[in-house]
Amino acid sequence: MKTFLKKVAAQSPWLYRINAGSCNGCDVELATTACISRYDVERLGCKYCGSPKHADIVLITGPMTTRVKEKVLRLYAEIPDPKVTVAVGICPISCGVFRDSYAIEGPIDKYFPVDINVPGCPPRPQAIIEGIAEAISVWRTRL
Amino acid sequence: MLEMLSPFFHLLLFPGGLFALACGLLLKGVDRKVAARLQRRIGPPLHQPFVDLIKLWHKDSSVPETAQSRVFAWAPHVGVTGMALAALLIPIGGVYTPSGAYGDLLVLLYLLAVPAVALMIGGAASGSPFGAIGFSREMSMMLAYEGPLLLALLSVALKVGLATGGVATFSLAEIVRYQQAHGALLFDPVMWPAVVTFLFVIPANLGVVPFDIPEAESEILEGPLLEYSGKELGLFQIMSALKMVVVLGLGVTLFCPTAPGGLLLSLAWFIFKCLVLMVASVTVVRSATGRLRIDQAFSFYFKWPEALGVASLILVLTTRNFP
Numbered sequence: 001m002k003t004f005l006k007k008v009a010a011q012s013p014w015l016y017r018i019n020a021g022s023c024n025g026c027d028v029e030l031a032t033t034a035c036i037s038r039y040d041v042e043r044l045g046c047k048y049c050g051s052p053k054h055a056d057i058v059l060i061t062g063p064m065t066t067r068v069k070e071k072v073l074r075l076y077a078e079i080p081d082p083k084v085t086v087a088v089g090i091c092p093i094s095c096g097v098f099r100d101s102y103a104i105e106g107p108i109d110k111y112f113p114v115d116i117n118v119p120g121c122p123p124r125p126q127a128i129i130e131g132i133a134e135a136i137s138v139w140r141t142r143l
Numbered sequence: 144m145l146e147m148l149s150p151f152f153h154l155l156l157f158p159g160g161l162f163a164l165a166c167g168l169l170l171k172g173v174d175r176k177v178a179a180r181l182q183r184r185i186g187p188p189l190h191q192p193f194v195d196l197i198k199l200w201h202k203d204s205s206v207p208e209t210a211q212s213r214v215f216a217w218a219p220h221v222g223v224t225g226m227a228l229a230a231l232l233i234p235i236g237g238v239y240t241p242s243g244a245y246g247d248l249l250v251l252l253y254l255l256a257v258p259a260v261a262l263m264i265g266g267a268a269s270g271s272p273f274g275a276i277g278f279s280r281e282m283s284m285m286l287a288y289e290g291p292l293l294l295a296l297l298s299v300a301l302k303v304g305l306a307t308g309g310v311a312t313f314s315l316a317e318i319v320r321y322q323q324a325h326g327a328l329l330f331d332p333v334m335w336p337a338v339v340t341f342l343f344v345i346p347a348n349l350g351v352v353p354f355d356i357p358e359a360e361s362e363i364l365e366g367p368l369l370e371y372s373g374k375e376l377g378l379f380q381i382m383s384a385l386k387m388v389v390v391l392g393l394g395v396t397l398f399c400p401t402a403p404g405g406l407l408l409s410l411a412w413f414i415f416k417c418l419v420l421m422v423a424s425v426t427v428v429r430s431a432t433g434r435l436r437i438d439q440a441f442s443f444y445f446k447w448p449e450a451l452g453v454a455s456l457i458l459v460l461t462t463r464n465f466p
Contacts, residue, residue, distance in 0.1 A: 051370075080205060
């Protein structure tokens with residue numbers, strides 16, 4: 001019974017976006033996965049939620065600039081367990097074109113574990129949805 | 144012995160409690176699916192709200208350091224209790240008539256305010272500035288839509304009361320009985336302003352776009368719900384599912400409670416009417432519009448629904464049959 005309920009629960013991953021100093025390109029692509037009917041992410045049971053406390057899957061964009069670092073770490077700590085982290089775009093993975101800048105504290109996996117990488121500048125919506133689907137399969141094992 | 148148990152049965156299983164919850168979650172699932180199809184998306188499966196609820200039961204829940212922890216933890220319980228009691232009062236034509244001992248239309252009107260109050264208390268106790276903004280917006284919305292709601296209810300109460308020889312009847316059983324004898328009020332042109340007023344009130348009462356201003360997730364991060372997580376958030380979901388059934392069921396009761404006869408058929412007919420009402424007043428509206436500002440919504444409710452409600456009241460009073 002318990003395993004059945006967990007299996008059912010895994011079909012309802014809620015998404016939360018953290019912008020760690022992104023140029024907004026990846027955020028626009030994230031918005032297309034929800035707003036453009038062709039790339040409907042809601043069919044996987046996902047829902048973009050406004051509060052970090054409701055989140056199951058965290059989508060992080062941006063190279064972690066010095067100014068947002070404290071806030072991002074605080075936000076990440078607010079998200080209740082179990083959670084899965086997805087790095088969207090090349091910036092959170094390797095800081096991309098902003099590497100070696102004095103204002104960049106990235107990459108993101110220096111601060112917390114990243115489960116899925118979705119590279120691209122920006123990644124295509126299909127790639128993001130594939131990343132989310134991968135994240136759901138990781139999340140299923142953590143419930 | 145059975146007599147003593149029946150209120151508990153009504154509260155926990157049918158028509159309150161489990162039945163109302165399942166019904167509400169199903170309505171929400173249909174709402175999400177139809178909204179997605181209207182936007183040419185595929186959308187989540189119909190059972191998605193059930194899954195969400197089970198998921199929330201598996202998540203951690205936390206109380207913020209700045210919160211009034213006891214009030215914060217109890218607010219969702221208050222909301223759910225209020226709505227479960229309200230579900231007890233909704234008659235289902237041909238299946239269930241609430242006993243007069245449970246309460247009448249006036250009690251229902253007070254119970255309908257409980258979820259909004261629970262949200263306000265929870266938001267205020269969460270210690271978050273977004274919760275406080277949500278609190279004040281929820282309060283303004285309530286002030287705006289309670290007036291037209293009251294006028295619509297009063298029109299029906301007066302119509303039925305005057306027709307049966309009294310002044311105004313607030314008994315739900317009486318309202319259903321009158322309509323089953325004389326035909327649904329929905330088909331009486333005199334009642335159309337009241338119907339429209341009630342249709343206007345539904346989206347604000349249920350807190351959906353364009354009137355989801357207190358819980359706007361893109362501007363104030365879901366307001367009062369911001370700090371809630373896990374089971375407490377699940378309780379708020381249960382509350383809103385029950386509220387969906389209560390508000391839509393109230394609409395069906397007031398304007399079209401006729402039943403085809405036969406227990407199962409009547410039940411299915413009731414759910415079907417709720418579905419139609421929901422798609423017309425919630426789903427289509429929310430997928431076609433954007434969120435209003437709080438002052439726009441406030442002045443909207445004070446202009447059109449309020450005026451329609453007053454017009455409906457005057458219409459009912461002037462067209463009564465003089466003996």
